[in-house]
Amino acid sequence: AILAIVTGFVWVAEMLNTCIEHLADHITKERHPEIGVIKDLAAGAVLIAAITAVIVALFIFIPKIL
Numbered sequence: 001a002i003l004a005i006v007t008g009f010v011w012v013a014e015m016l017n018t019c020i021e022h023l024a025d026h027i028t029k030e031r032h033p034e035i036g037v038i039k040d041l042a043a044g045a046v047l048i049a050a051i052t053a054v055i056v057a058l059f060i061f062i063p064k065i066l
Contacts, residue, residue, distance in 0.1 A: 003060065006053040013049040017042040 020042040024035045 002056060003053075006049075006056045010046070010049045010053050013046045017046045 021039055024039060028035065
C-alpha cells in the first residue's frame with residue numbers, strides 16, 4: 001500500500017508540473033527568467049517525489065533481498 005501511495009504521489013507531482021508548465025507557456029511564450037525558476041522548482045518537486053519513492057522502495061525491498 002505504501003508503494004502505491006508514493007507512486008501516486010510521483011504521478012500527481014508530474015501532473016502538477018505539467019499544469020504549471022502549460023500555464024506558464026500560456027501566459028507568455030517569451031523566455032522569462034522568473035517563469036524559468038517556477039518551471040525549475042516544479043520539476044524539482046517531481047524529482048524529490050521520485051527520489052522519495054525510490055527510498056521507500058529500498059526500505060521495503062532491501063531487507064527482503066538480504
